[in-house]
Amino acid sequence: xxxxxxxxxxxxxxxxxxxxxxxxxxxxxxxxxxxxxxxxxxxxxxxxxxxxxxxxxxxxxxxxxxxxxxxxxxxxxxxxxxxxxxxxxxxxxxxxxxxxxxxxxxxxxxxxxxxxxxxxxxxxxxxxxxxxxxxxxxxxxxxxxxxxxxxxxxxxxxxxxxxxxxxxxxxxxxxxxxxxxxxxxxxxxxxxxxxxxxxxxxxxxxxxxxxxxxxxxxxxxxxxxxxxxxxxxxxxxxxxxxxxxxxxxxxxxxxxxxxxxxxxxxxxxxxxxxxxxxxxxxxxxxxxxxxxxxxxxxxxxxxxxxxxxxxxx
Ligand SMILES: [Zn+2]
Numbered sequence: 001x002x003x004x005x006x007x008x009x010x011x012x013x014x015x016x017x018x019x020x021x022x023x024x025x026x027x028x029x030x031x032x033x034x035x036x037x038x039x040x041x042x043x044x045x046x047x048x049x050x051x052x053x054x055x056x057x058x059x060x061x062x063x064x065x066x067x068x069x070x071x072x073x074x075x076x077x078x079x080x081x082x083x084x085x086x087x088x089x090x091x092x093x094x095x096x097x098x099x100x101x102x103x104x105x106x107x108x109x110x111x112x113x114x115x116x117x118x119x120x121x122x123x124x125x126x127x128x129x130x131x132x133x134x135x136x137x138x139x140x141x142x143x144x145x146x147x148x149x150x151x152x153x154x155x156x157x158x159x160x161x162x163x164x165x166x167x168x169x170x171x172x173x174x175x176x177x178x179x180x181x182x183x184x185x186x187x188x189x190x191x192x193x194x195x196x197x198x199x200x201x202x203x204x205x206x207x208x209x210x211x212x213x214x215x216x217x218x219x220x221x222x223x224x225x226x227x228x229x230x231x232x233x234x235x236x237x238x239x240x241x242x243x244x245x246x247x248x249x250x251x252x253x254x255x256x257x258x259x260x261x262x263x264x265x266x267x268x269x270x271x272x273x274x275x276x277x278x279x280x281x282x283x284x285x286x287x288x289x290x291x292x293x294x295x296x297x298x299x300x301x302x303x304x305x306x307x308x309x310x311x312x313x
Pocket of ligand 1: 182203204
């Protein structure tokens, strides 16, 4: 299976919607308009950030998160026209929380630890010959790998479907609200049976769109443009990545002026295109939903869930 099939782009409506020969020039011109607007806005936000004019707020305590999170979910419910709210478990990552992931990690630690100990000459009674030495090194490598995996899992935000749980990385209040909206959208997608059947590109594009709308709502509600910083920064990097990839695919020259604004996503997107020969599913999804919104109006995020909008051409 190619990377794009895995992401849900090949042989699907999304693929035609974005890449069909008959519409690619039109799509590129929509992307250029969006990229132009978003880059100008990001430049303004970057100046404000550099002059300490954006207030991202401090990190929330667990008690504060307990108060804020249900409110974010009801804001997302309102956007998506969901009237049977159902909150998943949520919280900051904790190594000691009794759940399936921590139980797996604990088993890996225990097994590799026992394997290392059982090969120590003082315990096994065997001399440390090459066989025992190699097995011990394999155990240590497993232990380091498990520790790396755990630090990655506990250092990031994400949605886990079974049982439904949202893990949120400790971050400034402003950034946490925007990420929480993204992860909670995955929960709604799972409840509506959209999480796997539609492919990662659909899911991540839809979640990015809601993340953007919630950021706009909070920026207005609290009169604080800091809410727009991260989502605009990510979007500029993701739009540039999809734009470059599409131009290359169709042997067209990209407008270099549209690639000048730097984004913190540039490095990750470049590696993704090098490794998989495609932008990230977040980038392609964000671009497809933004083109859809430019053409059909912003409410496609709730219409797709209710079956009133499909990406077909
Ligand atoms: Zn996501």
